[in-house]
Amino acid sequence: MTTVADLLIDRLLDWGVDTIFSLPGDGINGIYEALRTNRDRITLVLVRHEESAALAACGYAKFTRRLGVCLATSGPGGIHLLNGLYDAKCDGQPVLAITGHTFHDLIGTHYQQDVNLDKLFSDVAAYSERVMGPAHVRNVVDEAIKTAISRRTVAHLTIPKDVQDWSADGQLSKANVPGHSGDLYSDPLPLPSRALLEKAAAILNSGTKIAILAGRGCLGARDEIIQLADTLAAPIVKPLLGKGVVPDDHPLTTGGIGLLGTAPSQEALETCDTLIIAGSSFPYIEFYPKPGQARAVQIDLDTSRIGLRYPAEVGLVGQCWDVLRALLPLVRHKTDRTFLQKMQTRMAEWNALLEARGSRTDVPMKPQVAVRALNEFLADDAIICCDTGTVTTWVARHIAMKGTMQFSASGTLATMANGLPYSLGAGIAYPERQIVCIAGDGGFSMLMSELATLVKYALPVKIIVLKNNLLGMIKWEQLAFEGNPQYGVDLQPIDFAACARSCGATGFSVEDPAGLRDVYRQAFAHPGPVVVEAVIDPLEAPLPGKITMEQAWQFAKAVARGQEDRWDLMKSLLLNKIREVV
Incomplete structure (x- = not known):
């Protein structure tokens, strides 16, 4: 007998869905039976926690630019999906969540x-939507998937557990014409009018100090962004999710922006007279030019995002690559390249500083040393999955994007524990590519049971855990933002290398920079999943590219109010400054 659950899986297959991340439960047993009978056509990835299923689906969507799908049982199973689904919503990723429900006649x-x-x-x-019966399945699946893809967001279907087992022979209502909904979505690909393009070009042609803020919407527009930057003599500033837009060693980029960004990027935005915001809704408004300082042109696929962060004089709605191709013939080549050259000089100084910071031989090992050394082992098409915390700062600054490498982190939601599930999603999608997860010990320990999932599916993900037994980002926020001594941030130590081995993976631990590269060499040569526990200095501060007086004042207040390790902290900060001067 064909069931409602069979209809669901058949329709997902019609849409090209071939992977579902899930943890089973009695509320979705009917769907699991349909997955069992279709196991040669659709892959079920069994995770250890439903939050991981949603985060893995989000990571899958980010790296494949396809629909991610997760499945959870009724009640608590569905509730556990929420954090990962909000991550997808906040970062504009198409994810379909399917949940079970209790018996249809006992709901409420x-x-x-x-x-x-x-x-x-x-x-x-x-x-x-709730699936009401067999005649309802096709319609709501089509609507859910079209909504998720077209709006780059989350859609959800829930199916009562008994309805899943109903016969597919349900009667259609008189108004429901069979097959009226299709399994095809067509991107409208809007383009701005010629008049708007000319208005935008006029603003850019009149600017003398132009900066480009290129976000995740430009990930498929590398050639166009580079051509625009070269034509306008404009430095390319990259928000975190746009890290992969251009290689980090490209002479036209000043790297990241924000608290984990570079000083040259901040200077570029502080002094530019014209700003292009392309495919970005970078949320930290305080890092944009002051309102009125710069004329702005914004490119975004979502009309509602125009002017969201900074007043835009012209909004160009459409895919970044399409809009840029239409705009490029209208902009004139800048002969005065003073602004760009100044930022390039600043960037050379910044890179020299990062090289010095990332080459230290101190013990305890500096976190940037553990991250920077990875560059020697990364393939040109590696996928980097970064967790949230101080680790994000070190990765944003010290991992050098090259070739066709991909990178992502939890952007707007900034949830911890995303790194490992992202790497699971990436590994399932691209088992032949190098997948690297870089996490702090706080975020990693939240969902580290997924190590067993990597082992189960033989995914050769390399995991670097920066271990300082501390919720480091919270500590520095308490100190520098609140002016309070740290409290509640100390973690009970865990032997992550031993945990890896207990799950069937390989584990290494390294404390001395002298042995770091040898450990990495062994880890990347190993064919299976590996955890490298890098023990790092808990006193190393993730300082912003440019420290504000307010941050310095709050830190001073925290020291005065009894920060326990205040003298060690001040010594560490002072030594860092002395080293930079020398």
Whole structure:
């Protein structure tokens, strides 16, 4: 007998879905039976926690630019998906979440696991519906997938557990014409009018100090961004999710922006008279030019994002690569390249500083040393999955993008624990590519049971855990933003190399920079999943590219109020400054 669950899987297959991340439960047993009978056509990736399923689906969507799909049981299973789904929503990734529900005729009667998931998901999902029967499946699957893809967001379907087993022979209503919805989505590919393009070009042609803020919407527009930057003598500033837009050693980029960015990027935005915001909604408004300082042209696929962070004089709606191709013939080549050359000089100085910081031989090992040494072992098409915390600063600054490398982190949501599930999603999508997860010990320990998942599916992911037994980012936020001594941030030490071995992976631990490259060499030569526990200095501060007076004042207040390791901290900061001067 063909069931409602069979109809669901058949329709997902029609849409080209071939991978689902999930943890089973009795609320989705009917769907699991349909997956079992279709196991030669669709891959079920069994995770250890539903949050991992949603984060893996988000990572899968980020790296493949396809729909990510996750599945969870009723009640708590569905609830566990939420964090990963909000990550997808905040970073504009198409993810379909499917959940079970209790028996259809006991919904709303306080039965076991009777959680109204279609209502619960109403904020995170742009489309959230309950499947009512066999005649309903095709329509809602089509609508959910089209919504997720077209709006680059989350959609959700929930199916009562008994409905999953109903016969597919359900009667259609008179108004429901069979097959009226199709399994095809066509991107409208809007292009701005000629008049708007000319207006934008006029602003750019009149600018003398132009900067380009190139976000994740430009990941497929590398050639166009480089051509525009070269034509306008404009430095390319990269928000975190745009790290892969151009290689980090390209002479036209000043690297990242924000607290984990570079000083040259901040200077470029502080002094530019014209700003191009392309495919970015970088959230930290304080890092943009002051309102009125720069004339702005913004390119975004979402009309509602125009002017969201900075007042745009012209908004160009469309895919960045299409809009840039239409705009490029209208902009004139700048002969005055003073602004760009100044930023390039600053960037050379900044890179020399990073090289000095990343080549230290101190013990305890500096975190930037552990991260920077990875560059020697990264393939030109490596996929880098970064967790959230101080680790994000070290990765943003010290991992050098090259070739066709891909990178992502939890951008706007900035959730911890994303790194390992992202690498799972990437590894399932690209088992032949080098996948590297870089995480702090706080974020990694949240979902480290997924090590067993990597082993189960023989995914050769290399995991670098920066271990300082500390929630480092929270510590520095308490010190530099709040002016308070650290509290509640010390972690009980875990032997991550031993944990890796207990899960069936390979584990290494390294404390001395002198042995770091040898450990990495062994790790990357190993054919299976590997954890490298890099023990790092807990006193190394993730200082912003340019420290504000407010941050310095708050740090001083925290020291005065009794920060326990204040003298060690001040000694570490002073030594860093002395080394930079020398």
